[in-house]
Amino acid sequence: MKNLNYSDLVKSLYSSLVDPQGFKPFLSKLIQKCNLLSGAIIMVNNNTDEVKVIWMDGLNIADVSLFFENFEKQDPLIQELTTSSPGTLITADDAKAEAVKITHPDFFQGLNGVLNIRYVIGAVLATDKEWVSQMYFHRSKEQGAFTPDEKVLLEKLIPHMQHATQLFHIKIAQDKQRLLTQLLFDQIQLPVILLDNVGNVCHCNQKADNFLTKSSPLKIVNRRLQWTAASKNGKVQQAIQRCLDESSVQTLHLISDSYPALALTLTPLVQDTNGADKGLAIFIYNSDQQPTLDLQILRDLFDLSQNEGKVCCELVCGRSPAEIADLHFLSYETVRTYIKRVMKKTGTTRQNELVAKLMASPAFYPASSTVDHESTQ
Template sequence: MTHVEEIHFAIRRIYEAALFPENWPSALASVTEAIGGYKALLTEKTPGAAGRSFSSGFEVENASRLQREFETRLPDWIRAIPVGAPMRQSSMISDAAFRRSEIYNETIRPFYGGFYGIVAPLAQHPGRRAYFSVCRHLGAPDFSDDDLEAAKLIVPHLKTALEVQGRLEAADLRTQGVLDVITQLNVGVILFDAALRPVFVNPCAEAIAARRDGLLLSRQAVAATLHLDTEGLRRVMKAALAWHDVSRDGSVVATRTGAPERCYLSRRPPRPPLVVLVVPLCTTGLTSAWNSDARAVLFVMEPDSASGLEQMVLIETFQLTRREAALASLLARGIDLPDTAARLGIGIGTARGYLKQVLAKTGTHRQAELVALLLRSACMAGGVTTAPNSTVPCSHRSDSRGQ
């Protein structure tokens, strides 16, 4: 393997480690070889979290000692190195001064038996500090210009890989938080795959299906108690899946927002039908916490059950007026804007005006975003309350309603 090939191989291993952190020791081994060192250490520290390090060639205890040095008493000559710029230690501090330094006499000489090194800050601000260092044994010559050039090629990729890893970890935390919220929502949530099979069902959806009145669930299918409703349900589910059709023009896929599909599932009189919204999902990010096969999410709402959303909470949280809070609460229950206007005794134009104000005050841009925010607010505000049956009769149902 040529030197250039060693560098390219090390860079590939770095990005593999960003996705699979357990691969960092082997990635750093490749980096160490490409730079011509013997040992390497990668450290990172963020406020409120324990520092972490990955190393190659170090015993675990010794790597931890050097990590603490970077965290607690970083030498001024390392602070002076620009972020992302690897520097030979000998260009920042003389050999004589380094021999007298605390980091050498208390940590490096007794525990590592090394001397010359290359150091690169990868992040150096109060919110995050990260450093890379590679060293040679005591008695070995200093790193050459070629070694430093190899480090200059590799270090930017180390910096990027750590940032990617941090974003992935943050996304995992956000995903788990969203999952916790969805699990508690008093709205049915069902994720399904390309074969229309459920891959995630929250407790509310399970409870609705357990009544066998409108919604039916099995391991293999999402269905309705009426055959005609099942056909309509599967039609909108397939329409949502069409958003993932890779045979379509790529620019369309990139720019189109997945629009929700709607249908209604009849229940035994006098209960009004269940309202079903189906929205396509991106195949990365959130879905990985539930099932990587998930392609769309199905929301099931009971118009005659309260959303658990206290209007006073909306008024105080988002500074809505009473009319705006009433409209927002009805929308959160899956009731479309025309029906909401009718229930409030206002015209559709006035309802649209209220909706515009609510979107502005909540910082949302579309009705779907607003409903998602309100549902999260409902979950955080204290759970589900029971309301009397709605007075909207089943005869108000229309296949074209809300489209």
């Protein structure tokens, strides 16, 4: 602890507000310098008990998700935090561990055996009528209990973490507003996740929120979309990077023994002609049921020609103007002309705004029910 400079940590914390990785570098540094096993910041819904992992280091996503599902109600530290004031540091030492070993043996085995956690220190960072955000840091039995000096350091950092978290959420809200186009993505009837220009999740529509909080193989950790299985997660990250780097549509078909086969279509979004505010939208549906548009309804809604309607259908399927031109033996400029005409008729000004409006229209038939909770069991 002597080599850990408090001022440097505070500086690193506030630098997180402009770091593309958010708080991850600061918290990972804190774990390393303080000889911690792992750490996490989570949000718990007061009404539904839903748990969202905001940041995590040193823990396996699948193990933590399963642990929360099975043992959250038995965790004495979580129960103690629910009644404590924000900023109050709560610790679980040897005495508490031995008491839990007797009263909740399954929970004790899961914490100590599966996750190798013996000592825990935590605090409530913020709370409102719906959500409570909590931080936790962990040590194994071999690493030993938290010392008084370490507790003092964490107590001094908590007010700064609370302030930085508030500023960070304001920044995320501002980023989301720049990327969203008239909130049309919220009206799409299948899960849609929006990522910013560095691949951080900045918005999920209601369908995506529901999908991610159920028994889904996809999780949001450290503002990054991750698949619980490492082999599949590598493919997801590569597709995201290609979509951002090449501004090209990517489609993934992911199969797991525990979940139905899913398809992810990643579509690049560019708001400005100079390439600023780039990002991407990820549409989630079952592999065998790609969402479609009813061509006749679409034409009736917006007074489109047959060719204009077909181009719209291809855009919704994730094809770029160049791909549409090749598929239908048209010139690129002809396809661009059709798109410009459709934008004028639909009252949109950008391609991503057009796609969102088409997918929010009555002509859109999503395969959304196939990724609801019942099908993921």
